[in-house]
Amino acid sequence: MDTAPLPPRLKAGLAGVVLMTAACVAGPWLLPTLPGTDPARSALLPPGTRVEVAVLADGRALVAAGMEQRDGLLVAGGGPTPRVEVPADTVVRRSRHTFWLGSDRYGRDLLVELLEGGRISLAVAATALGLAVFLGVGVGLLAGSGSRWLDAVLMRAVDALMAFPILFLLILAVAVFRPSPPLLVAVLGATSWMGLARLVRGQVLSLRARPFVVASVAAGSPWHRIWRLHYLPHLTGPVAQDAALRMGDLVLAEATLSYLGLGIPPSIPTWGSLVAQGHKVLMDGWWLATFPGLAITGLVICLALVGDGLHQLVREGSVNPAR
Amino acid sequence: MPPARPAGLRGEPVLRFALRRLLTAIPVLWLVVTLTFVVVHAVPGSTVDLLDNPRLGPHEREVMRQHFGLDLPLHVQYVRWLGGIARGDLGVSFLYRQPVRTVVVRALPPTLLLTGSALLLDLLLGIGLAVLAVARHRSWFDRVTTVLSLGLYGMPAFWLAGLAILVFSLKLGWLPASHLHSLDAASLPPAARLADLLRHLVLPAGILGLAGAASTARYLRASLLDVRDSRFLLAARARGIPPWRILWIHALRPALLPLVTILGLSLPFLVSGSLVIEVIFAWPGMGRVMWTAAWARDIPVILAVTLLGAVAVIVGNLLADILYAIVDPRARSW
Numbered sequence: 230m231d232t233a234p235l236p237p238r239l240k241a242g243l244a245g246v247v248l249m250t251a252a253c254v255a256g257p258w259l260l261p262t263l264p265g266t267d268p269a270r271s272a273l274l275p276p277g278t279r280v281e282v283a284v285l286a287d288g289r290a291l292v293a294a295g296m297e298q299r300d301g302l303l304v305a306g307g308g309p310t311p312r313v314e315v316p317a318d319t320v321v322r323r324s325r326h327t328f329w330l331g332s333d334r335y336g337r338d339l340l341v342e343l344l345e346g347g348r349i350s351l352a353v354a355a356t357a358l359g360l361a362v363f364l365g366v367g368v369g370l371l372a373g374s375g376s377r378w379l380d381a382v383l384m385r386a387v388d389a390l391m392a393f394p395i396l397f398l399l400i401l402a403v404a405v406f407r408p409s410p411p412l413l414v415a416v417l418g419a420t421s422w423m424g425l426a427r428l429v430r431g432q433v434l435s436l437r438a439r440p441f442v443v444a445s446v447a448a449g450s451p452w453h454r455i456w457r458l459h460y461l462p463h464l465t466g467p468v469a470q471d472a473a474l475r476m477g478d479l480v481l482a483e484a485t486l487s488y489l490g491l492g493i494p495p496s497i498p499t500w501g502s503l504v505a506q507g508h509k510v511l512m513d514g515w516w517l518a519t520f521p522g523l524a525i526t527g528l529v530i531c532l533a534l535v536g537d538g539l540h541q542l543v544r545e546g547s548v549n550p551a552r
Numbered sequence: 553m554p555p556a557r558p559a560g561l562r563g564e565p566v567l568r569f570a571l572r573r574l575l576t577a578i579p580v581l582w583l584v585v586t587l588t589f590v591v592v593h594a595v596p597g598s599t600v601d602l603l604d605n606p607r608l609g610p611h612e613r614e615v616m617r618q619h620f621g622l623d624l625p626l627h628v629q630y631v632r633w634l635g636g637i638a639r640g641d642l643g644v645s646f647l648y649r650q651p652v653r654t655v656v657v658r659a660l661p662p663t664l665l666l667t668g669s670a671l672l673l674d675l676l677l678g679i680g681l682a683v684l685a686v687a688r689h690r691s692w693f694d695r696v697t698t699v700l701s702l703g704l705y706g707m708p709a710f711w712l713a714g715l716a717i718l719v720f721s722l723k724l725g726w727l728p729a730s731h732l733h734s735l736d737a738a739s740l741p742p743a744a745r746l747a748d749l750l751r752h753l754v755l756p757a758g759i760l761g762l763a764g765a766a767s768t769a770r771y772l773r774a775s776l777l778d779v780r781d782s783r784f785l786l787a788a789r790a791r792g793i794p795p796w797r798i799l800w801i802h803a804l805r806p807a808l809l810p811l812v813t814i815l816g817l818s819l820p821f822l823v824s825g826s827l828v829i830e831v832i833f834a835w836p837g838m839g840r841v842m843w844t845a846a847w848a849r850d851i852p853v854i855l856a857v858t859l860l861g862a863v864a865v866i867v868g869n870l871l872a873d874i875l876y877a878i879v880d881p882r883a884r885s886w
Contacts, residue, residue, distance in 0.1 A: 385576075389583040392865035393858075400846035481708050485828055488710045501708075508714045512722055522711035529706035537774075 239538025242473075245531030249524070253347030256340075263326055263338050266290065270305070270313070271336035273514045274328050281305070284322045285315065292336060296323070331516040333506065343521055346498035350525075353414055353493070354479040360418025361425060361479075362472055368422065369429025370460060374437060374452070384430070387423045395420045403491050413492045417479055425471055432467060433460055466543040473536035477529040484525050500525050566877065570870060577866040584862040585855060589633070592851050593626060620646055633855065642859075643852035647845065652856045655841060662732055663825035663837030666757055670826075671818060673761025678768025679804075679811075685769070686776040687799055697769065704766035709759060713832045716755050728752050730834035756833040760826055768811065775807040782806075805879065812879055816872025820864040824857070 263282065271280060271292035283291040283303060291313065293305035303320050306312030330339040372383040399416050406412050436442055442459050450458075480500075486492035487501030495502050500521045507518025608616075617623045621632065636643055642652035681701070685694040721729035728734065734748050779785065780803060788802050789795075823838065830839030838857065845853035 385580055385583075388577075388866075389580045389587070392580065392584050392862040393587060400843075477706070484708050485710060488708075489828065489831065504708070504711050504714065511714060511718050515718060518711065518714050522708060522715070525708050525711065526703065526706040530702055533702060533705060 236538040236541045238534045239542070242531045242534025242536075242538060245527065246535060249347065249528055249531070250351060253344050253351055256344035257348075260338075260341055260344070261324075261326065262341070263290075263292075266292070266336035271328075271332050272334050273510065273517075274332040274336075275514075276329060276331040276339075276516050276520075278328045278331065280326050280328065282324050282326050283315075283320045284324075286319045286321055291315065292326070330520050331514065333514070333517055334510060339503075339517060339520060342498045342503060343500070343524060346500050346503050346521065347524060349410065349493060349497055349499045350480060350483055350487075350501070351528075353410055353417070353483050353499070354476055356414045357417035357421065357479050357483075358472060358476050360414065361422040361475065362468065363422075364418070365422035365425025366429050366464065366468060368426040370433055370456060372426065373430040373433025374456070374460070380430070383426075387426055390420070391423050393420075399486065399491050408490070408492060408494050410493055410497075413483065413486065417482055417486075421475060421479060421482070425468065425475070428467060428471055429464060432464055436460060436463055466539065470536055470539035470543055473532050473539055477532035477536070480525060480528055480532070566874060570874065573870050573873075574866075577870075580866065581859070581862055585637075585859050586630075588855055588858045589630060592849070592854055593629075595849070633852075637859070642856040645845075645850055645853045647848045647850040647853065652852045655853060656838070656856060656860065659836065659838045659841045660823070662835060663830070663839065664822065665753065666760070666830070666835060666837060667822045667825055669753060669757040670760035670764060671822065673757065674764030674768055675815075677761065677765035679772060679808075681765070681769045682772035682776060683799060683804060685773055686780065686803075687796075689777070689780075698773070701766040701769040701773075704762055705770060707763070709763055709826070710828050710832060712759050712763070713755070713829060716759060717832075720755060727754050729755070730832075732836055756829050756835055760829055768814075771814070772807060772811060775810060776803055779803050779806050809876065809880055812875045813872045816868050816870075816875055819868030819871060820861055823864040824861050 274280070278294070280292050280294055281296040283296060283305065285291065291303075291305045293313070296303060296305045298304075301318070302314045302316060304312065304314050326338075328338055328340070330343065333339055333342065368383055368387070372380045375383075395416070402412060402416060436459060442455060445455055445459060483492055483499065484501030484504070487499045488505045490502075490505070492501060493499045495505075503521035504518045504525075507514065507516075507521065510517060614623070621629060624632075633643065642656070644650065645652050645655050648655050681697050685697045688694050717729045720727045728751060730752075732749065732752055733745070734752075740748060776799075785798060785803055788798050793802070824842070825835075825837045825839040827839035827843060829835065830837050831843055834840075838860075841853065842857050844850070845857065
């Protein structure tokens with residue numbers, strides 16, 4: 230099969246998504262870790278701050294803009310960091326660290342938190358997307374290929390779910406079950422498949438009347454053969470395009486819910502909860518809300534580019550060539 | 553993916569179509585409110601338990617329970633509530649101790665003001681930018697607006713809201729960051745009060761409107777580029793119709809088709825508001841009512857807002873189909 234050249238925006242979007250995913254998955258392992266935090270001296274340092282770190286014998290860490298050894302004492306301080314002196318022989322190890330994206334209220338490195346939060350955000354959105362695609366394609370196929378009666382029941386259920394206030398469900402669910410990633414995945418997945426079900430049903434209804442399907446039915450093919458050979462292959466394009474855009478919606482939804490305190494417990498960083506943390510210190514640390522927001526924006530844009538590119542492929546007929 | 557043309561409208565008078573659709577919507581409405589009823593009651597903890605007033609002993613709590621009718625068996629509560637709805641009575645809010653109707657009627661105008669102005673900005677800016685971008689296809693203007701609208705599309709509203717508050721309220725001090733009025737608004741002359749209200753409206757409506765305009769512009773630009781090469785536009789050009797007219801009238805009309813559906817579907821947004829924006833900007837609208845009601849287990853308000861939202865979704869869908877038939881003669885029969 231000869232392949233048409235991929236649209237540039239599809240390539241760019243895919244590259245962005247892969248890059249961000251790789252950074253989040255591998256980043257926290259590859260980055261030099263901060264041996265410990267020192268909230269008294271390293272909280273709310275602006276992006277690009279270079280500091281020196283000293284690990285003490287009792288496990289504490291000293292973080293300061295500058296350090297020098299004087300008369301058997303280690304003097305830490307300089308710049309905006311308050312001065313402190315400790316006996317030099319209690320220092321186990323000294324190193325340097327750069328807060329490329331600044332530090333948070335507790336002296337943690339925002340870059341590390343951003344990447345770790347990205348893992349959670351991406352994992353939640355991707356799992357919820359998987360659930361939504363499974364439900365949407367399944368229900369759409371059933372409604373489109375089943376009896377008129379089944380179709381009517383399923384589609385009315387879809388209508389009702391679309392009119393159901395999702396946020397209520399979530400606020401109530403959170404009040405009962407405590408916010409947790411599995412709950413969030415379940416709620417997000419269970420509430421975002423309806424559009425896809427409608428899309429798939431429409432496609433199946435039109436496929437169903439096409440000669441090759443009619444012929445296959447007349448030849449006595451069992452339903453699973455028709456699904457596997459005729460319906461599913463023709464659905465890949467539209468479903469993939471819809472899934473790319475939906476993934477972006479899910480990333481935004483997860484972030485919004487975590488921002489409101491309904492998604493992931495605040496102890497686990499995600500992009501949404503990082504923005505919420507940053508908004509608490511808006512005046513003292515603009516970077517804390519800014520970078521997680523930019524990460525969300527970047528990912529959603531890349532996913533939109535992938536969706537646009539896939540749309541172009543589908544329209545030009547290079548994904549589902551049977552016309 | 554263009555939305556499917558409404559299948560029901562062909563060969564059927566519009567009134568009959570609307571009536572049939574509204575009648576078939578009744579089971580859906582019933583399903584939605586019944587589901588909500590079940591979920592709300594299945595959640596442990598009622599309004600009465602959530603009141604942490606030390607002066608409330610077990611006895612007082614029981615009296616309150618009786619007062620709210622929460623001591624009755626569930627099916628009795630359910631039938632009572634449905635009966636109330638049938639008579640147009642939404643019940644009394646546990647939290648505000650006022651009829652739910654009053655609570656909703658008080659919250660609706662601020663929400664309509666916010667979402668209405670956001671939608672207006674969305675359409676004016678979105679349509680304007682898309683048409684201008686297509687008129688100068690591949691120019692710097694087109695590129696800049698495309699990149700900008702893609703960027704705005706990806707930005708989470710809550711994040712943009714925080715950024716706007718930081719810049720325009722905290723740093724520059726130009727615009728207020730929350731609420732509908734200033735504290736001294738009641739003592740101002742009418743013109744100054746209106747100005748005060750508008751100043752409070754700028755940030756929340758601006759953010760909602762810009763985010764919407766980004767999607768609209770993105771959608772419409774693609775849709776305009778799709779119709780640009782069609783034969784009827786070639787014919788229009790051949791007849792010597794000026795380019796601006798071709799673009800703004802001949803091309804825009806078919807390109808607006810999917811937008812009409814989106815417009816109809818924005819009715820629920822108009823009525824329910826944007827919860828996140830209302831929570832961030834302390835805007836006293838439906839979103840905030842929903843938010844507080846859910847946390848306080850204010851069951852009558854929860855059910856009423858759900859019902860209203862569901863009605864908006866269904867009427868919005870219907871309006872979308874009818875509007876579609878009005879702009880697209882191929883989909884109508886009258």
